[in-house]
Amino acid sequence: MLDSRRNIALACALSALAGYVDGIGFLHLGGLFVSFRSGNSTRMGVSLAEGHWLGAIAAIVLAMGMENAVFQIAGGAGLGLTYVTGALVKVGQLAAEALTGGARWGWAPNLLLWAALVAGSLCGALAYYWINLAAIWFAAAAALALSAIVAATIHL
Numbered sequence: 793m794l795d796s797r798r799n800i801a802l803a804c805a806l807s808a809l810a811g812y813v814d815g816i817g818f819l820h821l822g823g824l825f826v827s828f829r830s831g832n833s834t835r836m837g838v839s840l841a842e843g844h845w846l847g848a849i850a851a852i853v854l855a856m857g858m859e860n861a862v863f864q865i866a867g868g869a870g871l872g873l874t875y876v877t878g879a880l881v882k883v884g885q886l887a888a889e890a891l892t893g894g895a896r897w898g899w900a901p902n903l904l905l906w907a908a909l910v911a912g913s914l915c916g917a918l919a920y921y922w923i924n925l926a927a928i929w930f931a932a933a934a935a936l937a938l939s940a941i942v943a944a945t946i947h948l
Contacts, residue, residue, distance in 0.1 A: 804908035809914025
């Protein structure tokens with residue numbers, strides 16, 4: 793998955809996009825993460841029990857979930873681009889391996905993935921503060937551009 797510079801760049805771009813959208817969603821929806829499922833699933837259950845229905849966010853949550861399918865491997869496992877706890881765990885594991893004779897920079901791609909999510913959420917939050925929900929259009933444009941780039945370079 794993170795075995796080539798092209799894949800690392802694409803994974804980081806998509807992780808940054810996820811962070812961007814998540815930053816906007818978190819601010820606009822009052823603390824709801826549109827890309828992270830576990831806590832939001834609990835929050836959704838509690839909200840439903842309280843009679844509070846969240847409207848107009850299903851498409852964003854679905855799109856963010858679909859982003860994780862980009863780096864799927866046989867058997868269903870893959871690289872999560874919208875949550876990076878696993879990436880941070882890998883940073884620690886691979887850093888320990890590097891200290892004991894393993895690949896010297898094997899941890900770097902996972903750290904870049906995490907940093908991209910953080911940078912994306914920072915940019916998303918700043919854009920939201922600047923132009924409110926209109927900031928989401930930058931994410932749509934970025935997703936379209938990334939799709940076009942991947943489609944144009946798929947056989948290179």
